[in-house]
Each structure stands twice: as C-alpha cells, then as structure tokens.
Amino acid sequence: MTQELLMSSTETRGRPGVRRYAMVIDVRRCIGCMACQVACKAEYDVPLGVFRTWVPYRVTGKYPTVKKQFLPRLCNHCDDPPCVRACPVEATYKLEDGGFVLQHYDRCIGCKACMASCPYNARFMLPEHRTYTDITKVVDKCTFCYHRVIQGLVPACVQTCVGRSRIFGDINDPNSEVSQLVARHATQVLRPEQGTKPHVFYIGADRSLTDYGRAVYHKDEQADIERAAFNRNKHI
C-alpha cells in the first residue's frame, strides 16, 4: 500500500501544475480498420518493417461462436519508463510537462538497450533507407505526436480513428475526456506487473489480447508465418 503511494521522481500523474497526457483506447469501438497504423506511417515517413503503432488481432472461440478482437498498440509513455533508465547516453528522456517519452536522435548510439528494456516492444531501429527523412540507423518510437500536441492537435492516429476508439488528452485535468473515461469505466493497462505505470488505458480489452502478444490460448499460425518472413528478409 505504501509502495503505491510512493511516487518516483519521474512520475507526473497527479502532480499539480503539469500536464500528463494519456490515451484511452476503447476496444469496443475498434473495428480494426488500420487507419491509425497507416496515418502514423504517413505522419513520420515510417519505413517498411517498423511501426510506431500497430494493431494485432485474435480470433477466439469455436465455430460457430467466434469473435475477432483488435488491440491497438503503441508506446505506453510510461510514467516510470524503463527505457529512460536503460539508456546509457540520455538519448531517451521523459518530458516533465506532458509526460511524453521521447528520443534525441543525435544522441542515440544505437545500442538497443532501450529496446531490450521496453516490456511493450514499442521501440525499433530505423533502417538505412527512408523515403524522404534523413534520420536513419537510430532508435525511434511513438512520440504521442509531441509536435502536433504542442500545437493543439491530437496525435495522427487519434485524428483518423474511424470508430473513435482512440481518445487523447490530459489525465491530470479531471474534466478532460480521457479523465472521465478512466473514471467511468473499468480500464486495463498492459503488463501492470512491470511497474512502468503505462499511460495507454484500454476499455474492454480481453485477456486473449492483453496477455502480451503470447497467444497462449489462441495461437495465430498466420502471424508466425509473417514473423518468419520478416526475420528471413529484414533490412535492419
């Protein structure tokens, strides 16, 4: 209990005077259209083979009682981010006002310690070739669209979300939609046992999806085939 009340020096949830941005993903509203994933690719000229956000799915049940569920994924912009602690050169950092976990591309030495420390697999190494952006061969990740948010815009994935499944805002403001959604609904976060205090909250996420990519109950053979192709032909 006392552990719960203790706040690490980096945590900004509930700290007066600063914003703490968060995303709520209402899985009940996610139709798996992949608009978010593609909008993100466009916003950042994200190369093939890597993703800042992605939408895995599971088919659960036995014929004819079968469901298909999606779980949009991205960096959780943890309040206590292990990647920040793991970075030997302070290339990865967390902004106090806003809570964004960001990356200094010019400091990154590409050691991948942050990638190894992230329990969400949210970080990746940029390949050598991109369409028009010259930041390459360093680690990149979702920025919660920092550059848009500071100019009063929601992140690109939220902007285009067809089912309005993704909602973004300041969870330190009790009147924001994200605060109210979290207050009204039972929410889930991914891998809470890691103590990272993730700031992507899910409504209606099923265990077959939140059990972090390991298809314990419903093995997805097609995903294995795709993964094998990626490992066979990857360029990073």
Next chain:
Amino acid sequence: MLKLTRRTFLKASAGTTAAAVAAPSMLRAMEADLGGRDIDPVSLIERKSIPTNCHVCNIQDGALAFVENGRVVKLEGNPEHVSTRGRLCAKGNAGMWYSYDPDRILYPLKRVGKRGEGKWKRISWDEAYNEIAARLDDVLTNGHPNEIMLKWGRNRTGGVLERFMHTLGSATILNHTSVCESSKKIGMEPTWGPDIEMPDFANTKYVLNFGSNVLEAAYFHNPFSQRVTEGRVDSNMKIVTFDVRLSNTAGFSDEWIPVYPGTDGAVALALGHVILRENLQDSDFIENWTNVSVQELKDHYKQFTPEWAAKLSGVPVETIERIAREFATTKPATTYTYRGPAKHMYGSYNEKACMMLPIMTGNIEKRGGYCLPRGMGYDQPQPQPPKPATPSYLAHPDEYPLAGHKVSHLVPFWITEGKQKIKVYFSYQDNPVYTNPGADAVWGELFRNEELIPFYVCLSPFMGEEAQLADIILPDVPYLERWEPESMPSSLWPWLAIRQPVIKPLGEGKETRVYLQELIHKLDPDGSRGMKKFWGFKSAEDYLRKQFENIPGLKEAGGLDFLKKHGVWPIYGKLNPRTGKISDKSGREIAAEYGLYRKELSAADMAGAMVDGKGAIHKNGKVIGVQRKGRNYVGFPTHDRLINVRVDQWAEYGFNPMPTFKRMPWHENMKDDEMILTTFKLNVHKQSRTAAVKWLAEISHANPAWLGTETAAKLGIKTGDLIRIESGVGHIVTKALVTEGIHPKVIAVSTAHGHWGYGRLAQLKLKEAAGQYGAADDPDLKNVWWDDKGVHPNHIIPAVADPIGGSQGWYDTVVKVSKAQPGDKYGDMVADWNKHVQWYKEGMRYTYVGDMHRKMHPEMASWAGPDSVKHKATGGH
C-alpha cells in the same frame, strides 16, 4: 537534426497554457483539435493544407492533402465534411502512393512488340493523338460509331466519358457494375426507387446485417463504420451479422450467424414469415405505403417457414424465430445488405427479401431506421452531345432487359460470338483482366485477339494486367492531380464536393477531361464534324466551374471558389473535438431530417391534380404523390409513389413479382467433397489497385485460402500447406489458412493479391529497376520484407449472371479442395477459355429467354412466354 527540449515545448505551448489559466472555472477541458492542420515532426513547420475528395476507392470521403516541398506527405479526412467528419480509412491515408508509385507511367506509350510482350516505345502526346484519331476517323468514315467501345471500372469524371462517347456517336459504353453490386441495385430500384439504403446506424437499436462487411469495405465503409460504433457503444444497439465468413464486421457483431452461401434471402423470408405469423408487422405502414395488403403479404409468406429456411441455410429454427421477434419488437431497427445476398445467380430476389424486413416492420425513413439515400447533383455544361441514335447490344443485351446496370462481364463472350463488332476499345480505370470472373482466361483471351479487338487504348497511369495488353497507353493521372465533381449519399445529409489538383500532374500525365478534349480537337480541328462545339473548355477548371455554376445555394456561396477553399458544400457545422460529431452553433449535434416520403405537396403542386379512389395523386399523366387521411404526401420515387412489394415489371418477363427465393441449381446436388468458393475484400485493399501501395501491401500482401478447422482436419490440411482449388473451369494452387471463422462448406480467398502486372511491388519483382516509365524511385522499397504476393482466384470463377439484375454470381462457384498434387507449384493459375464459354452458356439458360427459366419458376406457369413481351430499353448508367 531536431532537438526536443522542455524549453521548446513550453515555448510552443505557451498559448494554450495561458488560455487554460484564464478560464479556471471551465467544466470542460481544453480538448485538442481533431485535425485540419498538420505539422512536420522534424522541422515543426506547418504543412500546407488543400481540401479535396478521396478516390482511392469509391466511398468518396472528403479529404485534406498536406503538401510539403511540393510533395503530398499526409492525407486526412476533411473536418468540414458531414459524412467523413475528419477521418479517413487506411486506404485513404495511403492515397499519395497512387501518385508516387515508382512504376507509374508518366508519358504516352506505344506497343512495339507483340501484344502483351511488354515492349514499349515512348511517344509524344501528339503522336498518340494522331494514331488514335486515325483509327476513330476510320470507324466514323467507314463503319458505325458503335464499333468504338469504352469500358470504365470507376468513372467519377462527372460525365466526361459519356460526353466523349456521345460526341463520337457511340452507345457502346460499358461499366463494371455487374461485377460490383448491380443485383442489389436491381433488387431495390423497382421496389422503392433508389439503388441503395441509408441505415441510420448512429440512432438505431437493432441491425440485421446480411452479408455486408461494412467495417472493412462496402458502401460507405468509413462514414458508416463511424456510425456503427456510435450506435453500438453509445446507443446500445445490437448488431447481428449473417455471413459465410467471420469478416471484421461479423467479428465485431453481437452475433455472427454463419449461413450457407446464397441462402440469406431464404433466411430473410423466414424472418418475415415469423413476423407476419406472430402479427408483429406494422400494418398501418403496409396498408398505406405499399402496393400490397397485410393479408396478401401474410398469404404470400406462409410458404417461407423457418423449417424450410433452416434446411437450406443451416440457421436453426429457434435462431430464426428469436431474431425475427427481436427485430420486429425492437424499435427503431434497420437491415443493411451488401454483396452477400446480391452476388448470386438470383441475387435480386435475395436483396428484395432482405429489404422486406424494414418495410413490413415500418422502419422506413424513421430516426434509427432504414432511410432513403440523400443525394445531390451537379450540371452538365451546354451544349451537350445528343444521345446516340442506335442502341448497342453490348450495353443493353436483349436477354437481360431488367439489368439496368448492364452485364459488362459477359461482353467478351458476346464479342467473340459476333453479337457486336468492335474496332476501337478504350478502357478507363478498369482492369477486367484481373477483376472480372475468368480474369486472364477470359479477358486476356479477348484482348490478345487482334481480330476481335483490333485497337486497344488504355487510359491509365499504371501498367496493370489490362494495360500490358494495350496498343497505346495514355498516362491518365491519379486523383490528387485532377479536377472532378463529387457527391455520394454517404450520410443523412447530402453534399457536393470536388477533387482539385493538390499537385500538378507528374511527368507528362494529363487528366481525362484535358486529353479527351485535345483528342476531339484533333479529330475535328475546324468544327466541321460538329464535335468540337461540345468541347470548348478553356481548362479542366473551367469545365468544372461550369458544372457548379447554377446550383441554388452554392451559387450564392461562391460556386467553385467556395469548393476550392472548403472542398465540400454545404458546411453543416463544426467538428466537435469532444464528440467527434458535427455540432451546430449551440454545440448540439446537427439534426437530420426524416420521413422524406411524408413531405407534403404544396398548393402549387396540387393545382390541376386529380386524386383517384386509391389516393394516388395524378398530374400531367404521372402520379406525383399519395393522399392519406386528407393529406397530400410526395411518397416514394416509384411510378405510383408507393413501395412496390409486388414488382409487376418482373412478372412481364416471367419472374416472380413477389418476394421469393431461388436456390442455385448447381448447389442442389453437391457431393461431400465439394465446397463453395467465395471471395472477399480486406480492410486495407480495394480490388486491383492497392497492391502497389506499400503501406497497405505491408499489412496485407498474401491471401491464403480460409478453411474451417473441421473441414481442414478432414482433408488433412494445416495452415501454410499447399492446396489445390479446382472448379469447373480450372484450378489454382495456393496456401491454406485454417480458422474457426468460416462455414465448413466454404473456402474463402480474398482478392487484391497475386498480381502478374501492376508494377514491381504488386508482383514482388523489386530487383528490376524502378522508374521504367519515368517515375521517381522510393528508397523505402528496399525495406520490403515480405516474399509472398498471394494467388488470384478469379481465373477459376466462371462468369454467370443473375437473369434479373445481371450481376456476376461471385459466390456460387462449386470447387473441390485437396492437398496440392505432385507437380503443383504455389501460384499456379490454370483456366480454360472453352470451359469458361460452356459456363457462360449454362448461365444464359436461366435468362428469360432461356430453357431453364420456366423450370426455375413453376409458380409463374401462367406466364405467356418470352414472345409475349417486347424488349424495352432499360436505363441505368
């Protein structure tokens, strides 16, 4: 290199902080804007925003294009667009890759080798015009204008192609609607007027979805999906989906009810049977607004028992009875259909059967119900060329008098049979060699035959499977580089919009309305042929301006200039960041108008009108409305202003005028080892053109065949195994995907994959050099990690048509599925033209002049036969 520090963040966000401090008592947080602007993440410079209209597929969402350094880098939905509300689907978000496809054709090409050999010569526009004009001149001088044929796949030119063909005097205009949804249209049009419904998903409490995958494709994927999620989560609506396969829509639904392919109509009739048997219908609506009585309906529906439907469809009797009661007693409720019911031999009957459910429960034009589509039109500049005097057999085949949207997929057989001679063939955004039944085995066969198609001009910027077989390719331009008018009935609020060039046409690309005018001017330089006068436009923009000059309301708002600035008209309100809905000035969501058929006629309308004993209001030889309880209503846009449950025109041709169901004869006696092959669209692809879009291809690049767990176990097949799918016309060799989400008697293969044209990415031939036809390379394609391009199923699907609606029976193909045989290779596609001809002939036996027609319609025994009707030319587009 960008440095993000805390200082820059505070500096950049100072404005918002100040606003928040100034208004501490606000109950509502300062929510961020939902869009309308975009910023470069590296330079932090705001990107230039230009409104336009998406055209990756045919949903036609309002879009904003963000341009940076002359390049379109980002697309999003237009926040001022009432249907789109600022959002685009995955395809729309990736639309710039139509323009920046490294294998795009950027100058005119002329074939130099044999047809299909792949040898091309770059020629100038002038050379291209001279060649084409000489061919057209020959037809116009020595032949008949109908020997010039144009077939489009997607025509959103706003009348430009029709003007071109009518200028030449040819009626041989073909479309693609018969491989799309035409039997849905034909099922609906004679019944209530329009060819599509507008379900009010956001406000309904119950949706019966028959075979529509609206959350991935269908009309109108993005706008409707927004409302489906709203209804489901905010309004506690229940959605029940009948489908042979667990689509994303079925997987999202409260209940997925698998049905045997093609039997949706039987289930719908049985649902109606239960509703009428238990007296749950809306008798008032039926008596007042349809052309049948409740008693007639009850008598007619007696035959469609749940037991009968359960036997055909596999849906249990209890389920049918339960769903019928739920649907009839939950108000408001709606149905929604798409290709599931319609794309069968008797798809028109299926559609009609589904449509009867909202009609008999009185859910028509109610808030949360099944509404009429809301549309808007634009003008055609004057003078217009007259409609051609001689009809074309191919455009209006005698055997399909009711198929108002044509039967274009049977054209290769008719040309081969010599029904109509073709000398010059134009194709526009149409790749039948890939998209049509039979694919290369049918259309490739046609195009390779230089006697049947002596000259083929392909109007396309991409080297698709059809373009590979052309004689001349004119580099048309993708949607971000053109002027076009647009309107779609995609929400409860009608709208008009434009596409405008966001960037200039790349290379030597030209837009359709520009090069067709130049071609006509080449053909008629001095106007002596009477063609030039229809093509006096100063520019593409000038042409479009004339289309918007005289629209009441828009004219006052500024006409084309308003549309150039906003992209869409009218603007009904502002996108509310708190709700994602369009709000009026008071902050409330804008209100829709319902009950369109109950609009009252004005005194001026009634002047000189006469009301008959049934309440029909006659004026100038037409029925203009319906009188009920002393009030004069406009009614439905049909000949008698009522919903025609009984379609008398169908009876003239020996078809059942009342709701009915006919089972495909070749599904009657299927053997144990036979299954039905069905195809489908995925969330990230349209049919033929998105395989070359890298972000979409990355998500979905291969199309393993879905097989049910039980079926696969019986056949000894596992996911990833090589399998052979054999139909009556050929076989393909592909891989299996074993899943719980499919009917045990169905094998499903998605389309959009397995290209043998369409550039290097679609074919995974990335070792070949980029920019073969002048386009710039994309270094990112070096990162392609997948090595499976999929296998296209259309080769082995025979071309058959609904004898009423003319629609291709995509989901009727009986196949045998087995493990691959020795010698089979992944990607084998073997199909035989002669076998396709046999199947086409088999299909023709079911037309109203065919020998099977009477056998299929014993209830129409009193019909006097095909000689009793005279062929009437039908409308359609």
